[in-house]
Amino acid sequence: GYTNLFIEWSGEIKASGKHPDNRPWVAWIKDPQSFRTIEVDSGMAMATSGAYEQHWTVGENTYSHFIHPKTLSPIISSSQEVYSVTIISPSCALSDALATTAMLFQTKVETEEYLQKIQQKLSEKFNYVIIPNPTNKSAK
Numbered sequence: 001g002y003t004n005l006f007i008e009w010s011g012e013i014k015a016s017g018k019h020p021d022n023r024p025w026v027a028w029i030k031d032p033q034s035f036r037t038i039e040v041d042s043g044m045a046m047a048t049s050g051a052y053e054q055h056w057t058v059g060e061n062t063y064s065h066f067i068h069p070k071t072l073s074p075i076i077s078s079s080q081e082v083y084s085v086t087i088i089s090p091s092c093a094l095s096d097a098l099a100t101t102a103m104l105f106q107t108k109v110e111t112e113e114y115l116q117k118i119q120q121k122l123s124e125k126f127n128y129v130i131i132p133n134p135t136n137k138s139a140k
Helices: 092-102 108-121
Strands: 005-009 012-016 025-030 035-040 045-050 055-058 061-067 074-076 082-089 127-132
Touching: 012 092, 025 045, 025 082, 025 127, 035 045, 035 082, 035 127, 045 092, 082 092, 082 108, 092 108, 092 127, 108 127
Parallel strands: none
Antiparallel strands: 005 012, 012 045, 025 035, 045 082, 055 061, 061 074, 082 127
């Protein structure tokens, strides 16, 4: 019987109804230096994927927990231009799938092209936020 909800579990968010203070629902996404706020409208879901929490360094390379589907090897996150991708869509499943897949691309341009291509094919519309990797000089 609840109509006004803001639910977060493992980095995914679903908003429904109205905030008790009659303002938009607000979530925070991690930026390399701080946090950013983002509004999540009622009926929308948000998921963020990034390599900033689950990674390890071996020699000169920092590897992420993302496995490249062609090489079956961990992606070298220190060479990626993208720090994280946040997707806002009608469902948590769609947001999570798109955000995770978007992290497989090396450059910000490739990531944006992928998301724009998918946007044209889907009936459900979504928004995205791409945060550049501060350790990659070409990402800025």
